[in-house]
Amino acid sequence: MNSNPEATTNGRAPKALPFSSLINNSGFMDRLFHGFTAFMAFMILLLAVMTAATLFIAAQPSIHVSGWSFLTSSDWDPVKGIFGCVPFVYGTLVSSLIALIIATPLGLGISLFLTELAPMKLRDPVAFVVEILAAIPSVVYGLWGIFLLAPFMRVHVDPLLIKFGNSTVVGLAALTVAILTVAILNSLELSEKIRALRPIEGYLYWGVGIVLGLILIGPFQHLITTYPLFKGPSTGLSLFTAGVILSIMILPTITAISREVFEAVPNSQRESARALGATSWETIQLAVMKPSKVGILGALMLALGRALGETMAVTMVIGNNPQVVSNLLGASHSMASVIANEFSEAVSDIHIAALAEIGLLLMVITFVLNIVANLLVWVTTSKYQR
C-alpha cells in the first residue's frame, strides 16, 4: 500500500492495487461473476474457431472433389460441376485495387484537412459528412449505384475512358518507368565514385529515364491493344463502376484511421519543423507523414480488407459475369457477390460446398489482412504513448 495516499506517478492514475489482497474479492459471488464474464469472453474465441471450422467443414465436399484445381481454374460451371475461383479472385482484387487507387489520395487529403489544415469551424461538418458516409447501408449504395452511378458512368465517363483511357495508361506506365529508373539510378550514388558525373548527374539520369520510357511505349501500346483496359460498349455495370462505388465506401475507413494516426504524432514534432523554418506543406511532409507511414499502411490494409468483403453494393453494379476480363468496362464478378447471387439458388450440394469454399478463401484472406493491418496500426499509435 502507498504510504502517501496522494502520491501519483507522473500525474497519471495511481497503479492498480493487487486484487488478491482485497477481502471483498473472494466471495462466492465474486468468483461466480469472474467465471461468468470470463466465459463470455471465451465465447468470442469460440466464435472465431467456430467460424473457421464451420466454413472448413461446409467446404469439404468441394475441396475433396476439386482439390487444388479450385485455386487455379477459371471455369465456373455449376451445371457440369466444375468449379474454379480465379475469375472471382480477379474481380475482387481488381475492384478493390481501383477503389484503393481512388480512395487513398482522397482519404489522406481529407484526414490531413481535418487534422492539420482546416479552420476549427469546418472540422466538425466535414467529419460529420465522412461519418454519415460510413453509416449508410451497403444496399442503399447499391441502389444508388444501379440507378444513378451506372448510367452516369455509361453516359459521361466511359466514352471518355474508351477514347483516351488506354493511351493515358500507356503514357502513365512510361512515366512510371522513367521515374523508377531515375530513383534507382539516384540510389546507386554513382557520382560518389565517378567525379566527372557530378555536374550532369540530374540531366543524365532523367535522360536515361525518359529514353527508357519512350522505348517502352511501343511494347506497352502493343500490350494494351491485345488486352485493352477500356473497351466499349459499356453498360455502366462494370468492374470499374464497382471500383468507384467501393472507393466511396472505404473512404471513411481510410479517413478515420489516418486521422487517428496523424493525431498520434505529438505536437512537438510539428513545432520543431516549424521552428526550423518549414512551410505548412513541408511541416506536414516531414513531421506528420513521415512518422505515420506505417500506420497509414495499416489504414490502407484495413480499408482493403473492407473492400474485399463488401458484398451488396458490388453485387448490384458489377455485372455478374464469372469470367476473367481485361476490360475494366466489362462485367465481372467478385467472391462475395457470387456467394450472394448463387447461394440461395444453388441446387446441388457440391455447388453450395464450392460457394462455401469461396467463403473460406475470402475469410482466410481477410483474416490475414486484418491481423497484419491491426498490428501495423497498433505499432504506430502505441509508439507515442509510452
Add this chain to the structure above:
Amino acid sequence: MVFLCGAASFVAMIPLVSLLLYVLLQGFKRLDWVFLTHLPTPVGVDGGGMGNAILGTITLIIIASMVGLPIGVFAGVYLSEYGKKNIFAWWVRFTADVLSGVPSIVTGIVAYTLIVKTTHHFSALAGGVALGFMMIPIVSRTTEELVKLVPHSIREASWALGVPRWRTILSIVIRTAKNGILTGILLSIARIAGETAPLLFTSFNNQFWAKGINEPTASLTVQVFTYAISPFQDWHDQAWSGALALLILVLTINLSAKVFFKNPRQLLR
C-alpha cells in the same frame, strides 16, 4: 496544397449529397402509412407496402440483440475489469478485432451451416443469430473502451466501503459507463440493421407476415435488394421508399448514439 485537401473533402461530399437527395426525393413519393403497414402486392396492383419487411427487421434486431448483447457486454466487462495483464484477455481482444473485419456474408454462411442446414428450413432465428454473431465483437470492444474510462477512484471508493467486487462492477462501474455502453449498443444495432448479405440465405424472404421465429422473414434490406434488381418500375419506386425508410432508421439510431456520447466514431473503425 491546402486547396487540394479541401477539394478532396468537397469531392467526398458529392456522392453523399447526390445519394441522400436522390433517396429523399425518389423515396418520398411512395413513403406513406400504407407503405409502412401493408404487405407487398403483386406487380401492378396498388397498395403494396413493406410492412412485413419493417417488422422483420425489428424482429431480427431483437433476436440478434438477445444473442449478441449479453456475450458482448459481459465479455467487454471481463476485458476491462479482469483482463489487464492477462494473456487470455490479449487473445480475446485480438480475436475480437479480427472478427470485426470478417465479411458479413461469411458469417451468413456459418449461420446457414449451423442452423438452416440442421433445421432444414430458413428462419428468422438463423438470420438473427447471424446478425448477433456480427454484433459480438463490436459491442465487446466498445464496452471495454468505455468501462476502462471509468476512473479507478470510483472503484476504490466502493471497495473501501466494503462493497464486493462483483457488486461494484454491476452497480457502480457499469452504471457510470452506461451512457457509453448504450452508445456502443446503438452503433452496433445501426450497423446490423443495414446488413443484407447474411440474411439472403438465412432469413431468406417472405411475402407475408412471418408467423414465428422459425419461419423465413422479410427484412427491409433484402426487400430493397430484391426490388432493386427486378425489372419492374413499380418495384423500383418501392425500393427507393424502402431505402429511405432504412436510411431514416439507421441515421436516427446513429444520431441518437451521438446524444449519449460525444464522439462515438472513435469507438468504431
